[in-house]
Amino acid sequence: MTDPASIPLPLLVFAWRHGLFDREALRTRSGERVAVIDPGQKNTDTAAGPQFLGAEVRIGERTCVGSVAVHQRASDWGYNKRNYDPAFDGVILQVVAEDDRLVRKVNDTILPAVALSVPERLIRAHEALQAGVSTSACGYHITRTLSDIEFKAACTRLMIDRLERKYNDILAIYQSVEKNWYETFHVLLFRTMGLGKNKDTYMSLARSVPYAKLCLERGEVENIEAMLFGVAGLLDTSLYDAYKSMLSDRFETLRHRHQLRVLTYCQWSDKGVRPFNFAPKRIAELAALINGNYLILGDLLECQSVDEVRRMFRIELPEYWKRSFSFGTRSEKKQNAIGEDTLDILVINLIVPLLFAYGRQKDRPELEERAIDFLYETKAEKNRYTEGWKLHGVRIEHALASQALIQLSTEYCASGRCTECFLGKRVLRNTF
Numbered sequence: 445m446t447d448p449a450s451i452p453l454p455l456l457v458f459a460w461r462h463g464l465f466d467r468e469a470l471r472t473r474s475g476e477r478v479a480v481i482d483p484g485q486k487n488t489d490t491a492a493g494p495q496f497l498g499a500e501v502r503i504g505e506r507t508c509v510g511s512v513a514v515h516q517r518a519s520d521w522g523y524n525k526r527n528y529d530p531a532f533d534g535v536i537l538q539v540v541a542e543d544d545r546l547v548r549k550v551n552d553t554i555l556p557a558v559a560l561s562v563p564e565r566l567i568r569a570h571e572a573l574q575a576g577v578s579t580s581a582c583g584y585h586i587t588r589t590l591s592d593i594e595f596k597a598a599c600t601r602l603m604i605d606r607l608e609r610k611y612n613d614i615l616a617i618y619q620s621v622e623k624n625w626y627e628t629f630h631v632l633l634f635r636t637m638g639l640g641k642n643k644d645t646y647m648s649l650a651r652s653v654p655y656a657k658l659c660l661e662r663g664e665v666e667n668i669e670a671m672l673f674g675v676a677g678l679l680d681t682s683l684y685d686a687y688k689s690m691l692s693d694r695f696e697t698l699r700h701r702h703q704l705r706v707l708t709y710c711q712w713s714d715k716g717v718r719p720f721n722f723a724p725k726r727i728a729e730l731a732a733l734i735n736g737n738y739l740i741l742g743d744l745l746e747c748q749s750v751d752e753v754r755r756m757f758r759i760e761l762p763e764y765w766k767r768s769f770s771f772g773t774r775s776e777k778k779q780n781a782i783g784e785d786t787l788d789i790l791v792i793n794l795i796v797p798l799l800f801a802y803g804r805q806k807d808r809p810e811l812e813e814r815a816i817d818f819l820y821e822t823k824a825e826k827n828r829y830t831e832g833w834k835l836h837g838v839r840i841e842h843a844l845a846s847q848a849l850i851q852l853s854t855e856y857c858a859s860g861r862c863t864e865c866f867l868g869k870r871v872l873r874n875t876f
C-alpha cells in the first residue's frame with residue numbers, strides 16, 4: 445500500500461487534469477460529495493498561482509467556479525503561506541494526496557479539500573518511468589506502441605520545441621548586436637565551431653572581431669587570421685614558428701587599423717578534443733570561410749537543400765593548415781577542407797536554428813518549414829543520448845529524430861518530467 449503523502453506532486457497534477465482517479469470516492473472532510481464538471485486549464489506559470497484556473501466543481505449542492513490548488517498534503521497550504529498570497533484568493537478546492545489538516549483561507553472561510561484515490565497501477569507505472577529516465581528505457585514504449593507516423597509527428601513536435609528555445613537564444617544575440625543579422629550569424633558561426641568548453645570563448649572572439657571589420661580584409665587570408673589569432677591571444681612568442689611570427693607582425697598593424705584589443709581573459713581548452721579540432725585549426729577554418737566570401741547570409745537563406753548549404757562551407761585551407769592543427773605542429777594526415785562531420789554539425793546547430801529564427805522573426809514560415817526539412821536530409825548524430833535510445837530499439841534515421849530525442853533526454857528525462865512528456869503521458873493514460 446502506497447503512503448498517500450509519498451505520491452509525487454506532478455503525478456497528482458496529472459491525475460487531476462486527466463481524470464485518472466476514482467471519481468466516486470471524491471469527498472470532503474465533512475463528507476460532502478465532490479463532482480468534477482471541469483478540472484480547469486493548466487496554469488502555465490505555477491509560480492504565480494494555483495495549478496488550475498477556471499475549474500468548475502460541485503461540492504454537495506453548491507456549484508463553484510474558480511481555481512484548484514494541488515498539494516501533497518492539505519497542511520502544505522499553510523506551510524507555503526498560500527492563505528496570504530493574493531494569487532490564491534480564487535481557489536475553490538484543494539486537491540491532495542493526504543487530507544491531514546483542516547485549512548482556512550485568508551477570510552477565515554474553510555477551504556474544501558479532497559484526497560484523490562490514485563490507482564496503485566498508475567503510481568507503479570510512474571515509478572517505472574522515473575526509474576528509467578537515465579537509461580532511455582522509454583525506448584521500449586516507442587518501439588512497441590508508436591507507429592512510424594506517430595513517431596514522426598512526436599519528433600516534429602519535440603524539434604519545434606527545441607527550435608523555439610534556440611530562437612529565444614538567437615534573438616538575445618540579435619538584440620545584443622544592434623539587430624544586425626549578419627553579425628548575429630557571425631557570432632553563431634563562431635559558437636558552433638567552438639567545441640567542448642570553448643563555446644563562450646569563441647563567442648567573445650566573434651564579438652571582439654566583428655564580421656564587418658573582417659570583411660574589410662577579404663582577399664588577404666593572412667590578415668584575417670592575424671586579426672583572429674591576435675585578438676584570441678594565440679600569437680604569443682613562447683614558441684617560435686615562422687608562420688606564427690609573420691601573423692604576429694601583421695597583427696601589430698591591423699590592431700591599430702581596426703582598433704582591436706587582445707582578449708586577455710580568454711582561456712582556450714583543447715582537453716578531450718581531437719587534434720584537427722584544436723582551437724588554432726578551427727580559427728584557421730573560420731578565417732578561410734570569411735576570406736572566401738562564401739558565407740553571405742542572403743545566399744544561405746536561399747539554399748533549397750542541404751547539399752547547397754554544404755557546398756557553401758566547402759573551402760580550401762591555406763597550405764600551412766592542411767598539415768597543421770596548431771602552431772609549430774605537423775601532421776602526417778592532410779586535411780584540405782572542413783570535415784564532413786563538421787559540416788553536419790554546422791547544418792544542425794547553425795543553419796537550421798538560424799533559418800527557423802530568421803523565418804520566425806521576419807514572418808516567413810517557409811523558412812521555418814525548410815529548417816525542419818533540412819534535418820530530414822542530414823544524417824543522425826551519434827552521442828550518448830542517441831546511443832541510449834538505440835539500445836532500446838529506437839530507429840534514428842536522420843537528424844530530426846536525433847535532435848528530437850536529445851530534446852526529450854535533456855528537457856524531460858533529465859528533470860524527471862514524465863507527466864509532461866508525450867510518451868510518459870501516453871503510457872500513464874494507457875495504464876489507467
